[in-house]
Amino acid sequence: MARGRICPPMRELSARDLSALSTRQLLALDQAHVWHPYSPMPAREEPVLVESARGTRLRFAEPVEGTREVIDGMSSWWAAIHGYAHPALDAAVHEQVARVSHVMFGGLTNAPAIRLATRLVQLTPGPLHHVFFCDSGSVAIEVAAKMAIQYWRSLGRRRKHRLMTWRGGYHGDTVHPMSVCDPKGGMHHLWSGLLPRQVFADIPPSGFATSLDPRYVAQLAELIAHHAEDIAAVIVEPVVQGAGGMRFHNPGYLQVLRELTREHNILLIFDEIATGFGRTGALFAAEHAEVSPDIMCLGKALTGGYLSLAAALCTSDIAEGISRGQTPVLAHGPTFMGNPLACAIANASLDLLCGRDWAAEVARIEQGLRAGLSPAAELPGVVDVRVLGAIGVVQLDHPVDMALATRTAIRSGVWLRPLRDLIYTMPPFVADDTDIDAITRAIRAAAQVA
Ligand SMILES: *Cc1c(COP(=O)(O)O)cnc(C)c1O
Numbered sequence: 001m002a003r004g005r006i007c008p009p010m011r012e013l014s015a016r017d018l019s020a021l022s023t024r025q026l027l028a029l030d031q032a033h034v035w036h037p038y039s040p041m042p043a044r045e046e047p048v049l050v051e052s053a054r055g056t057r058l059r060f061a062e063p064v065e066g067t068r069e070v071i072d073g074m075s076s077w078w079a080a081i082h083g084y085a086h087p088a089l090d091a092a093v094h095e096q097v098a099r100v101s102h103v104m105f106g107g108l109t110n111a112p113a114i115r116l117a118t119r120l121v122q123l124t125p126g127p128l129h130h131v132f133f134c135d136s137g138s139v140a141i142e143v144a145a146k147m148a149i150q151y152w153r154s155l156g157r158r159r160k161h162r163l164m165t166w167r168g169g170y171h172g173d174t175v176h177p178m179s180v181c182d183p184k185g186g187m188h189h190l191w192s193g194l195l196p197r198q199v200f201a202d203i204p205p206s207g208f209a210t211s212l213d214p215r216y217v218a219q220l221a222e223l224i225a226h227h228a229e230d231i232a233a234v235i236v237e238p239v240v241q242g243a244g245g246m247r248f249h250n251p252g253y254l255q256v257l258r259e260l261t262r263e264h265n266i267l268l269i270f271d272e273i274a275t276g277f278g279r280t281g282a283l284f285a286a287e288h289a290e291v292s293p294d295i296m297c298l299g300k301a302l303t304g305g306y307l308s309l310a311a312a313l314c315t316s317d318i319a320e321g322i323s324r325g326q327t328p329v330l331a332h333g334p335t336f337m338g339n340p341l342a343c344a345i346a347n348a349s350l351d352l353l354c355g356r357d358w359a360a361e362v363a364r365i366e367q368g369l370r371a372g373l374s375p376a377a378e379l380p381g382v383v384d385v386r387v388l389g390a391i392g393v394v395q396l397d398h399p400v401d402m403a404l405a406t407r408t409a410i411r412s413g414v415w416l417r418p419l420r421d422l423i424y425t426m427p428p429f430v431a432d433d434t435d436i437d438a439i440t441r442a443i444r445a446a447a448q449v450a
Contacts, residue, residue, distance in 0.1 A: 005060045009239035023049050023061045028275030045403055053084035056431050058415055061176040065407050070415040073425040073439045077240070079275045079320045080248050081128065082086035083430040089304050092348035097342050105337040112343035119350055120311060125284055125372060126292020129311040132330065137273040138172030140310035141235075143332050144295045148233035148267045154325020154414050160232045162196070164223065164266075168203035170243035171271050180235055180242045185420075193275055204249040206241065208288075208388055212252045215388050220253070233267035234260075234293070234418035238283040239388070242274040245395045246424050251289035258291040265320070273310065278358045279426060281389035282364065294318060304349035309342035316388075343403055344355045352404075365390040369425070372440020376447050383417045392440070393424040414442035 021029070026049060030044045039045075049061040061070050064194070075081060082089065096112065102247075117131035135139050145163060154159035156319055170185070171177040178186055179195040182203075188195060201223050206214045224231070231287050238254050241247045254270075261268045270293040275285035279301065282288050286296070295318065296320060299310035336342075369392035375383045376394045384395040402419040409416040416423060416439075423446050425439050 008126055012211045022105050025399075027352065032334055033383050034096065043241075051184065055083040055085070056086060056428050056435050057084070062414055064326075065411045067213070069412050070410055070413055071427075071431070071435050071438055073409070073427055075301075075426050075428050078279065078300040078426055079303075081277060081301045081429045082304045082349065083428040084305075086304065086352070088352055089306055089345055089348050092344050093306070093341065096344035098378050099340070101341045102336060102339050104335075106333065110338065110340040110343070112340045112347055113338035116346050116350075117311075119347065120298065120313060123350070123354075124285065124296055124298075124313055125286050125290075126295055127315050128292065130314050130319040132312045132314075132332070134312065134332075134334050134338050135339075136172075136308050137297065137310045138174040138177045139248060139334065140273065140297040140299055140312045141171045141177040141180075141271060142174055143312040143330075144235070144269045144271075144297050144314075145233070146332055147295055147312060147314055147322065147330065148269065150325065150327075150330065151267065151321045152232050154327075154382065158306045159230055160266075162198055162230045162232060164199035164201070164227065164234045165221075165236055166201040166204050166229045166373050168241050168247055169271075170241065171237070172273075182355065184287045185244050199223060203245075203247070203371050204253050204389035205239075206247055206249065208248040208250060210250055212250055212256070216253070218257050220256055221260055224264050224266065228264040228266060231264075231266050233269050235269040235271060235341075237271045238275060238293075239280055239288050240275050240391065246386075246391070246395075246419070248388045251285075254289035258289075258293075262271055267294040269293055269295040269297070271297045273297050277301040277353060278362055278429065279389055281359070281362050294411065302349070304352070306345045306349075307339070307342040309339065309346055322330065336383045350423045362390045362432070365427060365436055366432060367402050368436035369440060372437055373443060376444050379444070379447050382447055390429060391424070391426050392443070393422055394443055396421045396423070396447065396450075400446075401450040405446040408446045408449050409442040412445050414439050416442060416446060418446070418450070423450070 035041055035042050048064050050058050051061040052059045058072050081147055113198050120131055132143050134143055149161045165180040168182050171180050179198050201220055205216055234257055239251055270286050276298045295314045297312050303309050316329050366389055369387045373385050373392050376382050381396050382394055382399050383397045386393045386446055399421055400423055405418045423443050426438055
């Protein structure tokens with residue numbers, strides 16, 4: 001048998017050299033080979049190389065705008081609620097790695113997954129009794145859609161395969177999720193012919209505390225009644241529409257959807273991938289409305305930002321319906337389903353969250369964001385400033401100059417990642433008043449120039 005070099009040699013580089021590469025060399029390789037989210041290849045902007053992270057701070061490999069360390073205003077996209085390198089989460093990693101990092105979920109099970117599923121059933125509102133683990137939020141939405149469609153098929157209702165949602169949403173980047181993203185923001189024109197054609201209501205009227213608009217309620221009622229025979233489920237992000245535009249709506253619309261979907265034999269799916277685990281001031285955004293969906297998707301903060309893990313939870317009615325059908329199994333099974341390492345970290349993250357007064361932390365951050373961001377309303381070009389829970393948003397009347405806004409924020413010691421016309425933050429819950437003050441100052445500075 002041939003011995004020695006099995007992998008082809010890396011051109012110009014040995015594996016040993018790789019660890020000694022300079023920041024410049026690494027960034028050159030990044031540009032040559034590595035695709036970044038929603039980017040061309042090669043990327044137009046140069047990413048910042050992160051060397052390490054601890055608490056609320058990211059440490060860059062070399063200074064950017066004279067700054068080596070920044071406060072993370074984004075929680076790595078909603079996820080790192082306890083901050084980075086938390087001792088309890090690190091300990092959970094080490095403990096679980098020493099036992100088993102991964103083992104298949106077909107025919108085998110593991111205690112971290114069992115414990116996490118049981119915990120999620122207890123924590124989430126209403127009778128969501130069954131948990132399907134998967135690897136990312138988008139996959140959880142695919143699974144939720146399959147659960148809903150398969151449920152109706154198992155009852156012989158094959159026509160019920162469409163989804164309904166409202167415009168302005170974001171549910172992920174695989175096919176079913178894309179089909180219920182906002183048609184404009186989700187670039188549906190790019191995928192015409194590929195995406196299933198779903199039923200869209202208008203964007204829900206803005207404002208958490210704005211009273212219900214009877215005309216909008218009538219529109220929802222009319223659409224649902226008109227398409228009831230075709231719709232398997234209504235799927236929405238409860239209370240906060242995230243990447244689709246960082247908009248808040250009155251939780252009363254969720255009660256309206258709950259009543260209408262019951263009346264017309266339609267399932268209700270809440271996508272709590274961004275809003276779950278305290279972000280909006282309630283443990284789950286559904287609690288603002290005191291309604292529970294038939295299916296709920298969780299992700300992002302589930303592991304405190306350590307690893308990709310998501311879940312779709314459903315009622316016994318759905319689980320039993322599917323399991324009595326002609327194909328009596330839920331037709332899905334990711335390779336890394338129920339990953340013990342991710343589940344162990346998620347358990348530790350929930351221990352941390354539930355062991356602290358997270359509601360007081362989020363309320364304190366909400367107050368700090370309100371105080372720090374409200375002066376931004378006076379800036380030229382700012383059309384709206386809104387805060388809910390640990391989410392703060394400044395909306396401009398023009399698309400943000402991303403490079404300029406990012407550099408300006410870094411100069412103020414903060415990492416921000418604006419989106420279209422929005423400069424926004426969802427800081428880690430462990431951010432203290434000084435961090436929040438710095439974040440709001442950075443947002444104001446960015447809004448002024450970008
Ligand atoms: C991020 C997000 C998703 C997709 O999750 P991924 O893990 O990125 O696939 C779905 N829905 C909402 C509301 C999200 O914020």
